[in-house]
Amino acid sequence: MSRRQAGWLLCLPALALLTLAFLWPMAILARMSLNETSESGMLVETVSTATYVKLAEDAFTWQVTRDSLVLSAGCATSALLLAYPMALFLFRTRSRWRNLLAIAAIAPLLVSGTGRVIGWLAILGDGGMVNAALHAIGLPTQHLINNWTGVRIGLTESVMPYTVLALLAGFGRLDPRLEEAAATLGARPLRAFWRVTFPLTLPAVSAGWLLAFVLAISAFVTPHLMGGGRVFVLATEIYDAATQTLDWPAAAALSIYALVLLLVLMLAHGTLSRRAAA
């Protein structure tokens, strides 16, 4: 058996799993999106693009698309801004607490979505810790949950651990000697960071941002649990159509639309970062 054949053979389990767990459901989804829902809510088996046409003609679809993109891009950016110094510190520290800190940084992954939201309510609620502190210094109540602000905070927090991990993985090849070299050549620490370290971490930054963006745009738990019914994004619309109004064709069509949107964005990102690297 040639080396090449062996390589293909080794990929088979993963390919089989991918087919079973992703491609097959996607095919079902694509088929479902071509059905229709009658006025009475009944599922009608047919082959038509009526569901897509209805979605495309509804201004709300475009509003939700815009809101989803803005929300996800914003959360990805803030998650990155928060994660970057943390990841850089974790990468550099020689402290014996390093592992503990690393675990703390990704701890949110270990808590269920619901548990996290209950925690956030205690912190961000109208009677929560933040508002109690604001009242104590004579400031008025800030609405920090059950609105877009709450979703931005919750979503940023929930994607940040992934961003930290992506950055840490990307920092792997960063040579600490480079900043020392810059220092011996007369660069002040901040200057050395901006001229040497930062440019070298750009690929990690770009990958981390994309990961955060993809996770944020497909998240439905946080917008659903922290939005107070005021936040409509693609993922919550899909969830509602699938489980509340039982309009499966609409849920499927929206899913396909979201998938295509993501693929286009990822291709654009790939092209841009390849161009930047060249």
Place this chain on the structure above:
Amino acid sequence: MTHLVLEGLTRAYGGRPVVQGVSLSVERGSLLALLGPSGCGKTTTLRMVAGLEAPDAGRILVEGRDVTPLAPHRRRMGVVFQSYALFPHMTAAANVAFGLEMHGVPRGERVRRAAEALTLVGLADHAQKRPRQLSGGQQQRVALARALAIEPDVLLLDEPLSALDAKLREELRSEMRAIQQRVGATSVFVTHDQAEALAMADMVAVMDQGRIAQLGTPEDVFERPRTPFVATFVGRSARFAGQAEGGAVRAGGMAIHAAGLPATGAVEVFVRPHRIRVLADGDTAENALDGTIAAIDYTGEVAQLQVDTPVGRVPVDVATADGAWRARQPGQPIRLGWRATDTIWFAA
């Protein structure tokens, strides 16, 4: 004139002493090699000079000025790192110009001086290449050009040749020495390779367990080691123990003559292979030993013989130019001799 002075530099990591009271001085324009086995503290010493590590105690003086409290970017010391630490996202020219930019040199002058530095190391044609497009030797030269471009007070080199293969290492070693002498940079060079240290340095400081075991010229260190460690670490030797008695060393039933021996006491004896001759029939020497050839290694210019003698195994180098070495076989008897002044001894 003394340019760089280290005074009692001391550094410990987590209670474990790494550098213990290193003091030395380097003359302007000369090259000092810090030579020692790994873990002896030589790289830590260099990093303290560069300001990349703070000493626990001691001072670093440049032209009599104490630079110990200064951050590395204020020291104006050119450093060539073992891994070169070139900036991978910049061209060779940009790497070299970086330090000039940091020192506020205007753009035009920067470009000119970077080009000069690259020309100095023979890489003028590769200015626009990224580090990953250059060979190891070329990267090493860019690193040297980058360190020299800022016209540093002191040039510090941390095992700069260790990542290269043997042939290239020898070529670059004389090239670097020539460049260093041409620009007249006061330099400190860290290496574990004694041949490199002896070939390149004006002065060699042999380090052992965080201390300087001997500071001297290459010849001093090689011919007149001051401690058994230096004698062992620098160069090969026959080595055996004995008792001083009546102006000679008693060892293996033999009397080995040496200069300046004490009246009595245990001594440790070293003899360099290049000082030992093979005695032909009828030849005499102040010290003569009969032995049996145990092994012969042909290395090119010389054949290295291992000879079993009453004092132990003795290495001898035999020139190969006349071809006579080919007649020798393991198991043959052989007679060795050397002068009394070539016997190196230490009171044990």
Place this chain on the structure above:
Amino acid sequence: MRPTLIATLTAALGLAAPLAPASADPARLLTYSGVFQDNYTDVVVKPFNAKGAAKVEYVGGDTSASMLGQLRTQKNDPQLDVVIMDATTAALACAEGLVEKITPAMMPVLDELDPQARSGGGECGPAVTFDHLVIVYDSRAVVPPPTSLRAMWDAKWRGRISVSAPPNIQGLALTAIMAHADSGNWRNADGAFRALKDLAPSVQTFDPQPDGYNLILNNTVTFATGWNARAQLYHDRSAGRVGVLLPSEGTVFQINTINVVKGAHNRDAALAFMAYALSPTAQKAFTERMYYGPTNSHAQIAPEAAARTAAAAENKARVIPLDWNEMIKLRDSWNQRWRREVISAATR
């Protein structure tokens, strides 16, 4: 796309269906899990099984929507025999031919049922439980106890109100009640939307998590929309803190119907269970246990239990005759009006 999204959709699509049982086994009943399961098992399923004629096995489901998902994916080989779910969802199952049509000829007990119970199921299975929309409130904060929905419009409850907005059917029910009170016709909701828009700034959440009852108990809100049976449960558990209001404006039924799955492997047992579940005995037992309204008019409910359900005459008089099948057709437009006219007026 993120795995959770796929997981949700595939789960909704019913790919995670339970494995098939052998036929002639107990009929498999799919309905809500949690406290509903505990109590329904105790007072309906166990007594039925104890009679010995046929057996039924309880399969805990999630939401009505996910139950419909299971029926849809098992259309060609049903693994379930009886299903109890929300009437609006059951209507889809009926229209899609997933459940059987039921006539008084095959199920004489139908003639004992309340007319709304018959109409609630259309040609398919009839209502087995009535629940109705209530307003729950913090009885420690709202003194004296409110009688009207209007209590929530008081400015002092700003930010203290939870309303489950459409597509949740609580939101649809609330709109219909207000429309009926405003115009005498639950379908004519313009006035209701104007009033809801005024309420909107007081609303803290349109999608309470985990639910309105718990938000009252943890002091997050003071008023919430709810269902009577669940509200009565929380009323008892909280020693009366959760107050339950059947508004003077009226209420609407939330109806659960019972259906036999088309092509059920255990059809006889399924029909036998349906007949028992609709009988006065079972209806009385479950109403007195969980305060769901009985759908069999012959059921003799104890007065104190009746007062806490829609069974008592004065409560029943307040139930608006709402046709959920007609409501489903209005749902999309009401859903949009909520988003555009109500929720957008309440940015926080």
